[in-house]
Amino acid sequence: MKFESQPSYSLGQRTPASREAAAGESGGNVTLVSQAALGAINRGRVLQALYDNGPKSRADLARLAGVNRTTITGIVQPMIEDQLLVEGDASPSDVKGGKPARPLYFNHDAPMLGAVLLLPGTIQACLVALTGEIKAVTKAEFDPLGDTEAFIAVMTKTLTATLSEAQQAPFGIGVASAGMIDSDNGTILTVNLAPVLTGLPLVAILQERFSLPVVIDHHPRALLVGDRWFGPGRGQQNFAAVYTGEVLGGAFFIDGKVYRGLAGSGGELGHSVVQIDGALCNCGKHGCWETVAALPWLRKEAARMGLPHPKSITCARLVKEADEGSNAADELLDRYTRNVAFGIVNLQQTLSLNSYVLHGDVAGGGVRAAELIRQHVEQLVVKRPGQEISITVNGIGEGHTALRGAAGLVLSSHLKLVI
Amino acid sequence: MKFESQPSYSLGQRTPASREAAAGESGGNVTLVSQAALGAINRGRVLQALYDNGPKSRADLARLAGVNRTTITGIVQPMIEDQLLVEGDASPSDVKGGKPARPLYFNHDAPMLGAVLLLPGTIQACLVALTGEIKAVTKAEFDPLGDTEAFIAVMTKTLTATLSEAQQAPFGIGVASAGMIDSDNGTILTVNLAPVLTGLPLVAILQERFSLPVVIDHHPRALLVGDRWFGPGRGQQNFAAVYTGEVLGGAFFIDGKVYRGLAGSGGELGHSVVQIDGALCNCGKHGCWETVAALPWLRKEAARMGLPHPKSITCARLVKEADEGSNAADELLDRYTRNVAFGIVNLQQTLSLNSYVLHGDVAGGGVRAAELIRQHVEQLVVKRPGQEISITVNGIGEGHTALRGAAGLVLSSHLKLVI
DNA sequence: ATAAGTTTGTGCGAAGTACAAACTAACTGC
DNA sequence: GCAGTTAGTTTGTACTTCGCACAAACTTAT
Incomplete structure (x- = not known):
């Protein structure tokens, strides 16, 4: 399964990544911030502010971020046109009159996030909406002591089943896994009770099969991200x-x-x-x-x-x-x-x-x-x-937080909030 | 003692600070990156690359940071004109010929950094050059159980003596202190064995007296910064x-x-x-x-x-x-x-x-x-x-690392490497 | 000695970004 | 109906990085 369409505005996935790669090749330890990256960063921060604070008007976001209203307009307008964000109904002005604000929030029908929870012997996959709802849960089992190819087959089948229910290309796939994970290189180092996973470069495998950004991290970190995006954090x-x-x-x-x-x-x-x-x-x-x-x-x-x-x-x-x-x-x-x-x-x-x-x-x-x-x-x-x-x-239930966290991993990396 | 002159290019001290303050007032938890801040950040990163790697040519810096050579030229040229950086002699080209590179490094006569090490009963103040050399060390003692005004008088006198040896306005003053420090608010919370310092808003006091940026942090953190800027880190x-x-x-x-x-x-x-x-x-x-x-x-x-x-x-x-x-x-x-x-x-x-x-x-x-x-x-x-x-x-000797670290605190905050 | 090749550093215009001022739109209160 | 207030947009400006072209300075081959 391949997805082609991408939003017209970059959320910073491509440019900073290639920049870092270039810097990495030359062994540099500093990275200057380019103009294009700046836009991506600020777009990401506006989105995060929306997540963190719930529906907000452009003026509110401008105040929240301490920037000019026009800047916010410039950032959110393309996103509204791309149907990532929607304008809510005008909320009544609170005190002294004035034009009522139009709150912005994520479009319920925006692209979703693929999420996988990988525990010894079981795979859970689902789609997570930007609003946190979980859909298209698929579960499967695999032999922890079995063959690598067999595992990859089960994983691919499970994920394909889930992703096929998406209306549009998801933003990416996030994997939360038990065990010791090398999230930099996207490989599973070791999982107690599931030797079949040892040394598996899962990110590369899934990226190749689904042509989507893939992120992996270990279970507690997924819980953290789940808390951050959709929970008490x-x-x-x-x-x-x-x-x-x-x-x-x-x-x-x-x-x-x-x-x-x-x-x-x-x-x-x-x-x-x-x-x-x-x-x-x-x-x-x-x-x-x-x-x-x-x-x-x-x-x-x-x-x-x-x-x-x-x-x-x-x-x-x-x-x-x-x-x-x-x-x-x-x-x-x-x-x-x-x-x-x-x-x-x-x-x-x-x-x-x-x-x-x-x-x-x-x-x-x-x-x-x-x-x-x-x-x-x-x-x-x-x-x-x-x-x-x-x-x-x-x-919220443990599994749901982990799945949401796996989805949040994609958001975190996609929004590229780090410079 | 007051210093007026400031370099023509901003190193990001003013703008981001006021930006953060503005965002803080409105209770915002996100901060977008402004255009001006971007320049300051990149200028800071170029300087840090120079610190971290020693004298480097513009072309080297561009490769190191993964940016265009012209970008580096645009960044370093004003600094050379302001005599913060100097061009070294052309180093012989290494392999295949070509125009020899002109390494850049910090001007030996650039503004220095004020540093203070505050331990129970003793004050040490000095000037630290951007190259790490320590000059104009002044020591003084104070009564750990004494009067606040008396302590401030000793501190002011010591620091004045040291700063008066500076040829130009230092970039700022860094204070490393024993005890429990609130570095966000620039106050000393408690120092065992020196109750006179309890609750002292030292940053505000020194900032007012010397009209310079002042930073305070606790002793181990100064050692860390000393290691980072001038030591094994x-x-x-x-x-x-x-x-x-x-x-x-x-x-x-x-x-x-x-x-x-x-x-x-x-x-x-x-x-x-x-x-x-x-x-x-x-x-x-x-x-x-x-x-x-x-x-x-x-x-x-x-x-x-x-x-x-x-x-x-x-x-x-x-x-x-x-x-x-x-x-x-x-x-x-x-x-x-x-x-x-x-x-x-x-x-x-x-x-x-x-x-x-x-x-x-x-x-x-x-x-x-x-x-x-x-x-x-x-x-x-x-x-x-x-x-x-x-x-x-x-x-390197303990005291020297702490003093260099105190100086480095100023650099770290001055260069504003964090966004 | 001359030419070719390579690398450094610098103008210049293009593209992208945020900002400020001025504007329109929409609502409240008198 | 009008002043006051707030939201959102339009327009022009300032700043930054980037790509291209080019001169300068050096090495190597002929």
């Missing part, structure tokens, strides 16, 4: 997403952009050390955060304390049983949330992002777990005047 | 500076810019937790990194192990005694460097910067200490294919 310039479950992970949104680290390796928090010479971790080291704040620890402690059905214990059940009056559950919940808090404390001491969105098991514990973690973090962090730490839970 | 896009001594601290250079965190509070690594419920820390918490990797721990262990003169033990002496055959020193050195390594490991797992510059006590241990730390980090970190971790020591 919307509009924020600094926050972290923290995932807890069988393993621990995190991702950071710093100064308005996704932090990736070299070759996309930042945020592997599970194996930061919180207990020198502590318990043995799966990674072979001792005292990793994962040894005290992941589900295996919780199951072990639940069994030790004699809680019912310790093998299937979750934060959600712990909260429920604590709410029902179980002292043991209450105590374990407190210790669990405290252990989770230590990782967040170290993050806070390091980056001082002040805002954290929880995912995974601990998110199942809802507001109560989040509040407990917040209290522990507050106690364990060195206080600064005027500093407030917020811990929130993403209420 | 030169030309690097990602690295961290780590300070060990009576306390621990760090600062990060991420994707080509100094990371500050909200209100400049990132990098307070000393109180990240590496030992849940471990030893009591000065901060009132338990198991902070500072409890196992700072000098108080080293002194305590040296005493426990019966090493000579444990109260004045340093990493430098430990290395010397270990080199001379002391098994106890060797063993303690290994444990000390391992404990230091844990903090770097957590940083690496979080941000994956791959490159660390050591300062403070552990830097006194030279290459041997750095290599030991590197080995421990390699062992304790989760390996990624193709990932190399570098640990280096800044050979």
